[in-house]
Amino acid sequence: MSENTDKRIEEQARREFEEAYKFDSSDPLFGLRKEEMRGPKMTRRAVMRLLAAAGALTFVDVLAACAPSAPAAPAAPAAEGEAAPAEAAAVGGELTCGWAGVDEIRTLDPAQINQVLQFQIASNVMSGLTHINPDLTAEGDLATDWTVSDDGLEWVFTLRQGVTFHNGDPFTADDVIYTYERSSNPELSIHSGVLTNVTSVEKVDDYTVKFTLSAPQASFLVKTLERASGRAMTIVNKRSIEEDGPENYGLFPIGTGPFKVTENLLGQSTVIEKFADYYDPERPKLDKVTFIPIPEPEPLAAALEAGDIQLIGGNPPAAELIDRFVANPDLVVSEITGPGFQSLWLNPHREPMVVEDFNKPVEELKKEKGFMVRLAIAKAIDRDDLIKRAAFGRGTPAFGTINPAMRYFFDTGINETSEQRFDAAAAQQLLADAGFPGGEGFPTLKMVITPAGKREGEILVDILKQNLGITVELDIKDFPVLVDMFDAMDFDLLRIGSGGDYDPDDGLVDWTLTTSKFNGPNRDASMAFGFFSDAEADALIEEQRATVDLEKRRELVQQANKIASDKVASAFLNHPVDTLVYRKEVNYPEVSRIPGLVDLDRVTISS
């Protein structure tokens, strides 16, 4: 793609992007005609405007959709017999996938799923009323059509007929009601929060349901009803849950998706097979897919190179493997700007990093020893060096949760303005002021990190040793354990981050807001907050959520982001790239390259 085309596409994208935001926020339909919002597929303009209104539209989405490499039009929803002849020829076969960086895929129950690597599989087994496609527009999945009332509060969905669950039960409106009841109950589902704006769901007839909202919600179709990332309204089967219990459902979820789970050996393999009665007879193409969790990098790479596995999903594969994969002619490496960040979290409840209250100006905080230590650690990390050595040059230095995939919102100057900007001398001074000149007398801290992150951990240890003279020990823990420790605030230093932040809300609400679901939910009750809490940032985050003016919202987002950065919510490290790796014989169509997902229903394999 020439630079000119690049420019042209960017221009077009910017126009579309800004057009999407031209509406009166008091208008419940955001200046759209009712027809534009109707199913089975909203117009592109409507989707973008709704996303914009919900704060869920990102420039990169628009850009990706404009680029010539992307399909001109997303595949027709649930196309009845529309598969291209070439694809039709390659039907059948088995695919084996390695699930990176995880020891066992613990649950596939939508009500319990909390990891990308779980819903990547669930998305192949379960359905929602809608599903997103690569340009993040909603398509009908189990809903064939829908209408919305003038005030934007009532949504009426026409359900697809003749859909059956894997156990033979027919899919009807009752299943939507049951799913809603289960998912909105905080006792039964961890995603009940997603449904708080829904006041009721009524069955109109067997194939019609009506949702009533308490306030207009533009992201309703994409965030609430979507089958994968939303997870709240992923349709579940009542009979299976009641007869076999939720534990069994986590292993063998009965859904209406293209594949059904036929075997699930925790920690060894999960097998899904083609569901013959899937509503689209053209899908899935493959007969059988096996997912093997492979926690360590080398076995993963060896397995892919030897052809034991043909595709890598799950957590991002270790950085050191990517060059090796790129150099291998048998492999395809698809890299896109990653919507996420990685961070080194510093427990504010542990010495010598204690900060009891972040609610004071940075200059005040800078007088506290605990904060000095936090800032010293954050300032001592040379991100460019880290990226060069740990990620072999892939990625962008991070100083906040707002990532470069959110282009318009990303603060390109933050590497100059953040208190965390790299300055070894200033870091040493801070540490000396905190009472540890040259790192003398500084306690040995433990850094919790996954096996796949160990190499990066060693580099961080080296950087901190070189620049601050402090000693950090690595504590290697499998990913699920690390998540448990993070939730319980049971660490000194811990490296974790996010891989699916498409909108400022994802970065800010999840990682900066005091009430965030990640903010030490299982911590000791005596801790007032988990890793971070700041009233000013909270207020800004709430405000930007409701702000529709683009310039204004960007300002609010960047302000909140900068507070988290300046007050060292964590020592931000890098924004990684999003990578999908598979063998040449796998045909992974562009239409399925949805960031964060591994949808296999259109994937084929040539022998």
Added chain:
Amino acid sequence: MSDIADLAAPTRHIDLGDEPMRTRSRWLWVHAFWQRKPAVLALFVLLVILFAALFAPWVAPHDPNSQEFEFLSPPSFEHPMGTDDLGRDLFSRIVYGARISLFVGVSTVVLAMLIGVTLGLFAGYYGGWIDTLITAYVDLQWAFPNFIIAVYLVAVFGTGLTNVIIAVMLAYIDDFSRVVRGMVFTIREQPFVTASRAAGASDARIIIRHILPNSMAPIIVQATVGVSSAILAEAGLSFLGLGVKPTTPTWGLILSDARTFFSRGWWLAIYPGLAITVTVLSINFLGDALRDIFDVREYD
């Protein structure tokens, strides 16, 4: 139960001859040893490794943890074994790794020997309930390979150098107790011991003057064998992430860490493995020779 190496040779009873062994000429041993060329070579190799470990700061050309060099550069004059994926000099890491390997191997076995021999002496010499108790414990441990016991103990104590040493040390106690107890039973009834007892020698005197020196040969053989298997045990624990700190260079850990880079740097797969193998091989050859020398009965 003892690990691999001592099973390689069939258990033979030690023929003591009629007299305490210490009266024999030591030169005979040296001569017998010199006859065994592989063992002499093995001893030489071990001395080189020991020297490197002791004088690591002078032998190693670079700081083993310094990540200042080019990643993955192949062996050269500057880096005889190349550099690893973090730009550390592999030769220096292996030299420093020898310290941990030899230290763990030797210190665990020495400690295990002190405790095990004491237990064995008590059990064998005094018999009765002491013997029953000690033997029960030793038998319990004997039912499991040393490495598994070490893993169990690390499970309880946690990882880290001290814990690994304690775990490996405890795992080897039974080997010594068993050997010594057996020896005591044999020696206790020998004429020179009964004579000494009749002459009114104290228990301590009998143990120190007669029993201990005569048990020395099998203890030394057992110790040699123990060191080689303790080195393998430490490497295994480190490889599994149950060893010393994840940033300390040890042979097992170097190998484990470099796993993702083997296809880009063969030297990373070869040298750390060779370091372990050559060391253990040398000790095994040495052990074999010692066993043959101390054992009067010959096959061929």
Added chain:
Amino acid sequence: MTRFLVRRLLVSVVVIWAIATLVFFMLRMVPGDPIGAMLADVDPSAAEALRARLGLDQPVYVQYVRWMVNMLRGDMGNSIYGSNQPVRQIIAEALPRTLSISLVAIVIALVISFTAGIISAVKKGTWMDHVVTFIAILGLSMPSFWLGILLIIVFAVNLNWLPAIGYAPLSDGFWPWFSHIILPAIAVGTPFAAIIARMIRSSMLEVSREDFIRTARSKGLSARVVLVRHIFRNALIPVVTVMGIAFALLMTGAVIVENVFAIKGLGRVLIQSILNRDYPVVQGAILIVSLVFVATNLLVDVLYTVIDPRIRY
């Protein structure tokens, strides 16, 4: 014989009980009480509830008795992480994998070691004997995980003949199962083969000097008959004694090698539960690994009496 068996069985039961008890108390003796430490970070009321549910609010002896009773019922508790899978299920899935590796390793190792051991004994003192001896000592000196890595590099990555990692159950067919098992089996079987080969060599040489062999020779029996019928058969007896020990070593190797080949067998379960501090799983895995060892020792003792008619208890 029956008396011996009963006695031996009782001892085994006592050993298992002792191990279980030791592990139970040791894991509770660890500084900071790992289970308590795990709960400390949870919200206190939830921690209280969890304590009560796990019975940790009871005195230790009550916990112990309860735990023992559960064990006898085959209930080994649940993993403390994620979906809280029952330990019994985790182990039931892992055990066949470890046993597969071990059994294939034994078969391979026996074939190699008998051939090598006999050649070495018959050609005593020749270059063949020296080569076999050297290879045997080398086999004992190589860490099994290194051998495993080298095998993966050569046979899976470079030659692409065999899968690099993973496991396929026998129900998937013989070849899928065997192709996954063969490399780890070679890696763990090598020290085993080395021991047996050396054992065979020396016990054959020892037997060949015994009086009855001289008698057999002097009776004019052919060298072949003497070798097969007398020397080899009698040389087997000491070999059997080390079989149990060698099998235990094989399991040791499996513990490490499973981690190289990413096979979730008993060893990997044990190591990962230790790394993750998943104590119910650690306890269960230790118990089962111990059970395997004790059972093997028992089996070997019995086998020993069967093979060597001179031994009577």
